Amino acid sequence: MTDARLRHLLSVSDLCAESATGLLDAAEAFLEVSRRPVRKVPTLRGKTVINCFFEASTRTRTSFELAGKRLSADVVNVSASSSSTTKGETLRDTVKTLDAMHADVIVVRHGASGAPAYVAERTRASVVNAGDGTHEHPTQALLDAFTIRRTKGRIAGLKVAILGDIAHSRVARSNALLLPMLGAEVCVAGPRTLLPHDSAALGVRSYDRVEPALEGADVVMMLRIQRERQGVSLLPSLREYARQFGLSAQRLERAAPDAIVMHPGPMNRGVEIADDVADGPRSVVLAQVEAGVAVRMAVLYQCSQDPDERES
Amino acid sequence: MPTLLEAEASNRGLRRIAGEILERHPKPAELMLVAVRRGGLPVARGLADWLRELDGAEPSRGEVDITLYRDDAATALPNPRIGPSDIPGSVAGKVVILCDDVVFTGRTVRAAIDAVMDYGRPARIELCVLVDRGGRELPVQPDYCVLRAAVGAGDRVEVRDEPAGLLALQIAEGESSQP
Numbered sequence: 001m002t003d004a005r006l007r008h009l010l011s012v013s014d015l016c017a018e019s020a021t022g023l024l025d026a027a028e029a030f031l032e033v034s035r036r037p038v039r040k041v042p043t044l045r046g047k048t049v050i051n052c053f054f055e056a057s058t059r060t061r062t063s064f065e066l067a068g069k070r071l072s073a074d075v076v077n078v079s080a081s082s083s084s085t086t087k088g089e090t091l092r093d094t095v096k097t098l099d100a101m102h103a104d105v106i107v108v109r110h111g112a113s114g115a116p117a118y119v120a121e122r123t124r125a126s127v128v129n130a131g132d133g134t135h136e137h138p139t140q141a142l143l144d145a146f147t148i149r150r151t152k153g154r155i156a157g158l159k160v161a162i163l164g165d166i167a168h169s170r171v172a173r174s175n176a177l178l179l180p181m182l183g184a185e186v187c188v189a190g191p192r193t194l195l196p197h198d199s200a201a202l203g204v205r206s207y208d209r210v211e212p213a214l215e216g217a218d219v220v221m222m223l224r225i226q227r228e229r230q231g232v233s234l235l236p237s238l239r240e241y242a243r244q245f246g247l248s249a250q251r252l253e254r255a256a257p258d259a260i261v262m263h264p265g266p267m268n269r270g271v272e273i274a275d276d277v278a279d280g281p282r283s284v285v286l287a288q289v290e291a292g293v294a295v296r297m298a299v300l301y302q303c304s305q306d307p308d309e310r311e312s
Numbered sequence: 313m314p315t316l317l318e319a320e321a322s323n324r325g326l327r328r329i330a331g332e333i334l335e336r337h338p339k340p341a342e343l344m345l346v347a348v349r350r351g352g353l354p355v356a357r358g359l360a361d362w363l364r365e366l367d368g369a370e371p372s373r374g375e376v377d378i379t380l381y382r383d384d385a386a387t388a389l390p391n392p393r394i395g396p397s398d399i400p401g402s403v404a405g406k407v408v409i410l411c412d413d414v415v416f417t418g419r420t421v422r423a424a425i426d427a428v429m430d431y432g433r434p435a436r437i438e439l440c441v442l443v444d445r446g447g448r449e450l451p452v453q454p455d456y457c458v459l460r461a462a463v464g465a466g467d468r469v470e471v472r473d474e475p476a477g478l479l480a481l482q483i484a485e486g487e488s489s490q491p
Contacts, residue, residue, distance in 0.1 A: 025394075026394050028396065029379075029380075029396050029397075036430065043380040043382075071380075
């Protein structure tokens with residue numbers, strides 16, 4: 001029996017097919033907790049989870065916060081705008097400070113790729129990456145995998161098309177690692193300016209038009225156009241993007257008849273996704289949100305095991 | 313590998329317990345059998361069969377997984393496998409009969425009580441087990457039990473769900489449980 005415990009979750013590459021499946025299985029039980037009349041179990045009583053968000057986030061932060069609270073952990077939120085970062089404190093000193101407060105898990109979102117790994121090297125706590133720059137967002141990939149498995153009944157053998165701003169998307173990167181690990185066939189598509197320079201590095205097929213990617217897809221994953229991460233304008237206009245790359249009901253007809261549509265949120269309605277698709281019967285966007293809490297409960301649970309036991 | 317309880321004896325015992333339950337609780341509609349996963353599942357099933365046979369009673373059934381309620385949840389789970397809990401409707405006002413195969417330290421029962429309480433406030437919680445092997449670490453005692461046996465602390469009691477009924481075996485420390 002392999003050890004399913006996690007020291008840190010910085011990247012999907014910290015997982016293997018078996019440990020990822022173990023997390024998804026555990027998340028099934030945690031999903032049940034969120035649907036009970038009393039949405040709380042005493043499992044992590046006495047553990048401290050610090051949510052350290054150096055970048056704006058509502059859904060991911062709330063999701064981690066609820067996940068910790070439903071496991072009875074003490075959850076503290078630190079956000080960049082109200083933290084001593086604004087007074088000039090370095091990330092290194094922030095980490096040392098939180099470490100001295102005996103955090104068990106530090107959840108880090110940061111605009112700089114690699115920041116969670118930097119934190120992990122400087123604390124005794126377990127570190128969970130909640131999105132770092134254009135690098136990774138492993139819990140998003142896990143919740144996407146969980147949603148796919150619940151709605152389609154499996155992951156292996158499915159054709160998944162990830163469409164949009166691939167180059168700046170940590171969601172795309174994490175999914176391009178996780179879903180093939182679980183047996184799915186993944187391809188990405190977007191305007192050439194928003195594809196990674198070295199798309200072979202993602203290890204998946206890439207297209208500069210959405211039609212060939214959509215053909216027969218079982219899962220269509222839309223990405224947000226991230227205006228905040230593009231230094232220069234890489235798009236002529238949002239209207240042109242919507243016309244050529246946005247997911248309309250008509251374009252969706254190319255996908256498999258029972259294809260599901262996913263979006264990590266927040267959605268730019270009328271840009272990457274049309275209203276009738278976002279609210280349509282194929283959309284599993286809200287199921288993704290529900291899955292997010294369950295998956296994060298599973299991650300916090302496994303990261304909160306006592307270090308001595310964890311290493312033995 | 314001595315047999316503690318033959319299938320036939322456990323059937324007779326569950327029948328006796330079903331009778332005791334009906335005597336104590338004349339309104340079976342207020343009863344809810346809650347199995348402690350997974351050992352308690354066949355015990356609850358056997359008990360439900362006898363309640364139906366004796367009285368036509370169909371008490372509601374549920375099951376709880378106690379992994380998240382263990383008092384050692386943070387340290388003692390090398391490979392946590394958490395199963396689903398399933399409680400139909402509300403437990404408020406119900407007489408919950410927790411069913412498990414074996415009671416030993418009482419810690420599992422303590423966790424199961426907490427788990428049930430998270431679904432509401434039952435009128436009563438009672439405990440039914442196939443084997444009470446002694447060795448309690450908490451003040452928890454079964455209300456109904458088929459067999460009381462003193463089993464050495466290092467030994468294990470294994471309950472097998474056989475076609476003829478439930479079979480309880482005592483397995484010595486270090487002995488393989490494979491037949």
